[in-house]
Amino acid sequence: MIAxxxxxxLWLAAALSLLQLGLGxxxxxxxxxxxxxxxxxxxxVQAALIGLSFLALIQLFLRTDLxxxxxxxxxxxxxxxxxxxxxxxxxxxxxxxxxxxxxxxxGAAVALFERxxxxxxxxxxxxxxxxIGLGFYAFLLFSSNxxxxxxxxxxxxxxxxPLLQDPGLAFHPPTLYFxxxxxxxxxxxxxxxxxxxxxxxxxxxAMRPWVLAAWIFLTLGITAGSYWAYYELGWGGWWFxxxxxxxxxxxxxxxxxxxxxxxxxxxxxxxxAWTVMLAVVAFSMSMVGTFLVRSGIxxxxxxxxxxxxxxxxxxxxxxxxxxGALTLFGLRVxxxxxxxxxxxxxxxxxxxxxxxxxxxxxxxxxxxTLYPLIVEAATGGKLSVGPPYFNTAAGPIALxxxxxxxxxxxxxxxxxxxxxxxxxxxLPILGAALALLILVLFVPGLxxxxxxxxxxxxxxxxxxxxxxWKRNLRRTPLFVWGMVVAHLGIAVxxxxxxxxxxxxxxxxVAARVGDTVAVGPWLVRFDSVDPVAGPNWTAVEAKxxxxxxxxxxxxxxxxxxxxSTPPTETSEAAIATRLxxxxxxxxGKPDGSGRWQLRLWWKPxxxxxxxxxxxxxxxxxxxxxxxxxxxxxHDPVEAWA
Amino acid sequence: xxxxxxxxxxxxxxxxxxxxxxxxxxxxxxxxxxxxxxPGDVAREGVPLGRAVRIGGMVEAGSLRRAPDGxxxxxxxxxxxxxxxxxxxxxxxxxxxxxxxxxxxxxxxxPGGLFVADAILAKHDENYMPPQLDPKTGEHKSESxx
Numbered sequence: 001m002i003a004x005x006x007x008x009x010l011w012l013a014a015a016l017s018l019l020q021l022g023l024g025x026x027x028x029x030x031x032x033x034x035x036x037x038x039x040x041x042x043x044x045v046q047a048a049l050i051g052l053s054f055l056a057l058i059q060l061f062l063r064t065d066l067x068x069x070x071x072x073x074x075x076x077x078x079x080x081x082x083x084x085x086x087x088x089x090x091x092x093x094x095x096x097x098x099x100x101x102x103x104x105x106x107g108a109a110v111a112l113f114e115r116x117x118x119x120x121x122x123x124x125x126x127x128x129x130x131x132i133g134l135g136f137y138a139f140l141l142f143s144s145n146x147x148x149x150x151x152x153x154x155x156x157x158x159x160x161x162p163l164l165q166d167p168g169l170a171f172h173p174p175t176l177y178f179x180x181x182x183x184x185x186x187x188x189x190x191x192x193x194x195x196x197x198x199x200x201x202x203x204x205x206a207m208r209p210w211v212l213a214a215w216i217f218l219t220l221g222i223t224a225g226s227y228w229a230y231y232e233l234g235w236g237g238w239w240f241x242x243x244x245x246x247x248x249x250x251x252x253x254x255x256x257x258x259x260x261x262x263x264x265x266x267x268x269x270x271x272x273a274w275t276v277m278l279a280v281v282a283f284s285m286s287m288v289g290t291f292l293v294r295s296g297i298x299x300x301x302x303x304x305x306x307x308x309x310x311x312x313x314x315x316x317x318x319x320x321x322x323x324g325a326l327t328l329f330g331l332r333v334x335x336x337x338x339x340x341x342x343x344x345x346x347x348x349x350x351x352x353x354x355x356x357x358x359x360x361x362x363x364x365x366x367x368x369t370l371y372p373l374i375v376e377a378a379t380g381g382k383l384s385v386g387p388p389y390f391n392t393a394a395g396p397i398a399l400x401x402x403x404x405x406x407x408x409x410x411x412x413x414x415x416x417x418x419x420x421x422x423x424x425x426x427l428p429i430l431g432a433a434l435a436l437l438i439l440v441l442f443v444p445g446l447x448x449x450x451x452x453x454x455x456x457x458x459x460x461x462x463x464x465x466x467x468x469w470k471r472n473l474r475r476t477p478l479f480v481w482g483m484v485v486a487h488l489g490i491a492v493x494x495x496x497x498x499x500x501x502x503x504x505x506x507x508x509v510a511a512r513v514g515d516t517v518a519v520g521p522w523l524v525r526f527d528s529v530d531p532v533a534g535p536n537w538t539a540v541e542a543k544x545x546x547x548x549x550x551x552x553x554x555x556x557x558x559x560x561x562x563x564s565t566p567p568t569e570t571s572e573a574a575i576a577t578r579l580x581x582x583x584x585x586x587x588g589k590p591d592g593s594g595r596w597q598l599r600l601w602w603k604p605x606x607x608x609x610x611x612x613x614x615x616x617x618x619x620x621x622x623x624x625x626x627x628x629x630x631x632x633x634h635d636p637v638e639a640w641a
Numbered sequence: 642x643x644x645x646x647x648x649x650x651x652x653x654x655x656x657x658x659x660x661x662x663x664x665x666x667x668x669x670x671x672x673x674x675x676x677x678x679x680p681g682d683v684a685r686e687g688v689p690l691g692r693a694v695r696i697g698g699m700v701e702a703g704s705l706r707r708a709p710d711g712x713x714x715x716x717x718x719x720x721x722x723x724x725x726x727x728x729x730x731x732x733x734x735x736x737x738x739x740x741x742x743x744x745x746x747x748x749x750x751x752p753g754g755l756f757v758a759d760a761i762l763a764k765h766d767e768n769y770m771p772p773q774l775d776p777k778t779g780e781h782k783s784e785s786x787x
Contacts, residue, residue: 274651341647356654360662367666371674382677384695384747389673393666508732510711569736588733591711597733 003068006056007147010097013049013104014137016042017130020107024127028120028195036123040111043126046133047101047108054088054101057146061088067153070094070146076159076565078536086170087160092294092310093146095173099290100136102174102181107133110185110210116631117189117206118198125185125192132184135317143313159565162537168228176221176248180286182214183251186258187283190276191325194332199272200339204265207279209627211259216620218252223613234571234586236601238500238609241390246369247289250362254282257358260351268348268413270339274355280329284322285362291318292369343415350408357401364394395449402456402494405487406463425463432459446502453498461491478626486619493612499605510595520602521548522583524556529587529596537561539572542587542596546576558587582606675747681722688750696726696756697745705740718744718756730758 020042027035060068061084064077074091075084083090089098107129114122140146189207193199225248230238239245258278264271291314342348368385375381410424435458439451446454464487467480505520516525527543539561547553556574563570576583581604588597675693678686683696696718704717713731728746738744738761748758 274655338648352651352654356658359655360658363659363662364666364669367663368670371670382695384675384677385670385673386675386693386747388693389666389669392673393662393669397662397665508712571733586733588712591707595711597712599733 002056002059002063003065003147003149006053006060007145009049009053009056010137010140010147013046013053013100014134014141016046016049017104017133017137020046020130021127021134024123024130027123028127036119039123039126043104043111043129044108046130047104050097050101050104054097057094057097058085058088060147061085061094064157066155066157067150069148069150072150072154072157074158074160076157076536079160079165080535082167082170083160083165087164089173090160090164090169093140093144095177096136096140096144096294097146098174098177099181100133100140102177103129103133103136103184106178106181106185107188110188114206116202117192118196118202121189121192121196121198121203123192124195125188128188128191128195129184132188132321135320139310139313139317143310157565159536159563161566162561162563162568162570163232165536165563166228166232168224168232172221172224172228175217175224179214179216179218179221179255180248180251180289182210182217183255183282183286185210186214186255186279187325190279191328194276194328194336197332197335199276199336201266201269204262204275205631208259208262208266209624211255211262211279212620212624212627215252215255215259216617216624218248218255219613219617219620222248222252223610223617226613227610231573231575232570234573236504236506236573236584236586236599236603238606241368241385241387243369243372244293246365247292250285250365250369251282251289253358253362253365254278254285257355257362258282260354260358264348264351265339268340268342270342270348271352271355272339273333273336276333276336277329278355280322280325281362283325284318285366287318287321288366291315345411345416345418345421347408347411347413347416350404350411353404354401354408357397357404360397361394361401364397365390368393391449399449399452399456402460402490405490406456406460409467409483409487410463424466428459428463428466431462432456435459443502450498450502453494454502457491457495457498460494461488464488464491478629479623480626482619482621482623482626484619485622486616489612489615489617489619491612492608492615493610496605496608496610496612500603500609503604504606505602507598507600509598510591511598512595517598517600519583519600520604522546522600522602523548524583524585524598524600525553526596526598527555532559534561536565537563540587542585542598544574544585544598546583546585556583556585558585560587560589577607580604677745678726679720679722680718680724680726681720683726684722684724688754690750690752693747693749693759695745695747696728697743698726700738700740700742700744701725702740716740718746726756727754728756728758730761732761734761 020039023035023039023042027039060071061075062081064071064075064084066072070091070093074094075087079087087094089095107126110122110129111126117125186207189203189210193203225245226238229240229245230236258275261271261275261278265275291311294310294314368389371385372383375383406428407421407425411421432455436451436455439446439454465484467484468476507517507519509517511517511526513526513528516523518524524544524546527545529540529542532539532541539559541557541559544556544558545553546556554576556576558574559572561570561572571586571588574585581602584601584603586599588599590596673693675695676689677695677697679696679698698718698720701717701719706715708714712733713729714734715727715729718726718728728748730746745762746756746758747760747762748756750756
């Protein structure tokens with residue numbers, strides 16, 4: 001019954017989204033009555049229904065109802081509770097259901113809380129949101145029904161991919177989806193503004209909190225995904241330039257650019273057409289990401305099923321929405337009035353530079369991600385594009401971007417004098433130069449990119465707190481704090497990346513029990529190796545005792561796990577976190593003569609990467625709270641300090 | 642600057658930035674994209690020295706050797722032709738890697754024809770499938786020391 005109820009709720013929600021689109025479009029036509037209250041109500045009810053449908057799916061997974069195809073194919077009665085719950089979206093259909101659920105929830109949030117937007121623009125926005133939803137409802141109902149029954153019911157489920165059996169599954173996909181789909185709100189706002197021909201500062205102020213919220217979730221999702229890959233895969237890397245990772249990075253890059261251009265539009269009423277364009281691009285990147293991950297065109301842990309029909313369906317949706325939005329943009333861009341002009345040396349100028357560089361990085365990542373697919377489609381040739389390409393092509397531009405980030409916040413709005421600006425940035429530059437000198441003199445053999453990274457991280461870290469200089473800290477607006485914290489987070493993450501890349505020590509050996517291995521400052525003794533068992537796996541577990549200098553030793557227990565359903569082996573790394581880095585250990589295969597392969601890394605300050613990511617998200621949150629509070633207090637007036 | 646001019650300048654800058662990025666991307670792609678070779682391709686097209694490439698095929702039965710250090714292996718990759726590629730890898734191989742089973746390796750050819758792999762991807766599918774058809778199906782990755 002639960003499955004049928006879930007399916008019925010799904011159908012009803014789809015019907016309501018059609019109604020939302022129709023009512024919204026009808027309201028916009030001249031001569032029709034105002035039905036905006038109805039549109040808002042429909043958006044809320046639609047979200048409630050799809051929410052119920054999603055809860056039904058979760059309930060089916062919790063009960064392991066094996067008469068439902070999806071549950072039988074992806075779950076198992078012996079799985080721990082958390083993975084039954086999170087397993088609801090650890091598969092293609094469930095994750096698409098989560099996608100539309102988040103989409104509808106975001107639409108309902110706009111309908112409930114958005115009061116600043118002109119009524120017509122709000123209705124157009126909700127109609128655009130419904131139009132997006134409709135496509136994905138169709139996708140679910142016609143090609144990915146999560147509630148399909150299985151007759152006869154299976155006796156036991158096939159289990160969940162062991163790589164996904166991790167607490168990360170409960171957190172990473174929903175967070176990323178909130179980000180992906182949150183971007184759709186920015187897109188719908190842009191469509192609404194184009195339809196009602198009202199692109200201006202008020203539109204930007206209304207859109208900004210939604211962009212910020214989506215961006216916070218994207219940042220958190222990427223950071224969490226990176227750490228998950230780092231500890232779960234056992235390869236010791238934190239970013240692989242895997243197409244699926246790029247699929248989440250591209251919307252982030254576009255949204256970051258949008259976040260900065262929307263500020264120019266809100267504060268100075270400049271960059272009107274560009275901001276609307278960026279909103280379209282950002283959502284297009286979300287769609288491309290969804291396509292890459294969900295179509296099964298890529299083989300990875302994220303591609304749950306390879307089904308050409310689904311791939312084609314998403315590709316058609318992708319072409320339809322992006323093409324439609326670009327057409328609308330092309331038709332209406334002529335009516336977008338020229339915004340305010342500005343001087344090159346000004347905050348606006350710096351933000352334009354930020355946007356150009358972010359777009360360049362986005363272009364490089366996009367080309368590298370799609371190139372293998374295009375080559376394969378065109379010539380049938382197989383090739384892969386990996387870290388060498390992305391690091392050489394995107395690395396230098398990203399560093400330039402970070403350098404620009406140091407200077408931008410120190411410039412004044414409207415017009416600044418180059419000499420005065422140079423005075424403000426002098427101290428951080430001096431600090432960076434000093435760091436460069438020290439590193440070159442005392443740390444021999446440092447490669448160019450990590451060297452630049454460390455130096456820049458220091459300079460940018462100093463420059464990013466400079467806007468607080470000589471301010472009364474207690475009276476500094478929260479959104480200025482947000483900017484400072486987010487920029488500091490970038491510097492912190494950069495320091496972690498550079499340090500990891502420059503100072504990591506690695507050891508790969510075949511060791512006997514009793515052997516001691518040195519890696520970096522650590523001495524690691526191989527104490528024993530034993531069989532252990534968990535609820536749905538068995539494993540061999542090594543016991544390693546690690547010590548540094550005269551410190552007390554501690555135990556690391558890396559495992560090689562064998563899962564029974566489906567039969568898969570995974571490697572569970574054991575990681576010890578210290579203030580100055582992480583010791584990472586993996587156990588490999590026995591060599592047949594009593595030796596075991598052991599792989600050890602000492603990664604100084606690697607944790608700064610994720611700490612930085614968390615700081616960036618925290619900065620976004622501060623800015624969001626600051627903006628919303630300020631708008632509550634004194635409504636239309638706004639000044640950026 | 643006149644309003645129209647500023648818009649134009651911005652547009653030109655934006656187009657230049659994206660075009661520049663794409664050109665940079667294309668040139669980097671020419672150098673850095675890793676093409677796929679089966680043993681037969683290597684014999685026909687010659688060995689690309691010093692470039693990152695992928696090779697693939699089946700691990701030839703009886704060809705797997707373990708070095709005394711316990712972490713380096715050597716094996717031969719075969720396909721439906723008479724040609725073979727000798728591969729050396731230092732690292733922990735994926736669980737599905739064994740003789741008579743599919744493999745894809747990333748790395749570089751050395752002078753003399755030895756392929757030094759940085760990473761081994763073993764295929765889930767244990768039935769032989771010519772790599773040209775489906776070299777990437779169900780890969781499992783394992784990275785090596787630099």
